[in-house]
Amino acid sequence: MKSLLSPWIRRRQYWLMLLVSTIVACSTALPGQSQSLSETARSADSFIDSVGVVVHLNRTNSAYNDFESIIKPRLQQLGVRHIRDGVKLNDQVTQQKFTDLATLGIKSMLVMDPRDQADASVAVDIVKALPTAIEGVEGPNEWDVWEDLNYKGQPFPDGVRRFQAELYNAIKTDPVTAGLDVLSPTVALWLNASKLGAVACDYGAMHSYPGGEPPTAGLDWHWIPSTRQICPAKPIIATESGWHNAVAAESGQPGVSEAAAGNYVPRLWLEYFNRDIQRVYLNELIDKWETDDKEGNFGLLHRDGTPKPAFTAVQNLIALLQDSPGGFSPGTLNYTMAGELADVHHTLLQKKDGRFYLILWQEVPSFDLVNERDIAVPYQTVTVSLDTAITSAKLYQPLQSTTATAQYNNPRSIVLNVSDAPLMMELSPA
Secondary structure, eight states, rough: OOOOOOOOOOOOOOHHHHHHHHHHHHHOTTTTEEEEEEEOOEEEEHHHTTTTEEEOOOOSGGGOIIIIIHHHHHHHHHHHOOEEOOOOOOHHHHHHHHHHHHTTOEEEEEEEOTTSSSSSTHHHHHHHTTTTHHHHHEBBBBBBOOOOBTTTTTTTTTHHHHHHHHHHHHHHHTTTTTTEEEEOOSSSGGGGGHOOOSSSSEEEEOOOOOOOOOOOTIIIIIIHHHHHHEEEEEOOEEEOOOOOTTTTTOOSSSOOOHHHHHHHHHHHHHHHHHOOOOOOEESBOOSSSSSSGGGGOOSSSOOOBBBBBBHHHHHHHHHOOOSSOOOOOOEEEEEEEEEOTTEEEEEEEEEEOOOEEEEEESSSSSSEEEEEEOOOOOOOOEEEEOOOOOOEEEEEEETTTTSSSEEEEEESEEEEEOOOOOOOEEEEEO
């Protein structure tokens, strides 16, 4: 990931985002508003399956070198099923790590890039070396901000288009790999998508960093439309997104506190899931190096493997929503939300046993980028009235724990205090 934002630009973007958020809130959601909904849930398991995380298992000069003692057990603890990385054909040590993780149910998306292989066709050999571990390959990574890169003498965008065409053809014409998904190349700056144009792909790959803002910043206006310029009419996977915690760093995109990231990270997956983004790989699992620079501070874990709030929030969210894999037809929940609904977003999920999970949060900033401090976001009172018969309800705060904070028997309505951290309501139907 490489960003070219200056401190002046990031402050200007912050105030512009606040202005737009205020205008939207005032025009679409007013205090005292109510929404009557007959909403079909989506499966809890499909949400968990949308969660992925970026790793760098081949970086032996980083925290990823502690594979057995930190990386593997923390991935298991997190509960994630999908990782994204890259590997060279002759790097059998790293390849074995992917195979080991596959035995735990963790599959890999691998970036294929001319920086790691002289010819696109080598991707087929890499995939064949990892028959149980790989679930897809992704095209070249953010070449739009690297002027010195070229493939067979061609820089961005021509070199990337050529590599992607050869990659797609190589994967799809070999009978062993033909069923594998091929993701598009990515751009670091959304406005460069038009330079690359449409390429051969099964999914559009997107690097939609919010730049220190809330999860939806730039998503609907810039990132999703620009990704569809590269991979038209295909589903989208965000193969990188996230926040770093190097708040004092002056270069690149601004950082946020660990507390703010604890609010933003679970909201990221919920917001993207609501938009049918197929999966999000958060960048990244662990802080790679001891440094004040942003590139070493994107992790869900500190350098020594101890969890940040975001790790705990995601771990608890996955644990609370855990369900047996496999398809089923989720049901419909009839309910009304009333009260302070400005900026209140929600996701409705259901498990196979019938329990609904209504998750609510305020989609607002949790961190003041100008003054570099957390924002104390006031609660908003929302009353959920249940028209579907519910025998019991429980409230959870995934950022804190998997223990219910309140329980109700045969509720008809529940008053909630909704903050900028997701609040989960478990509803057991009659």
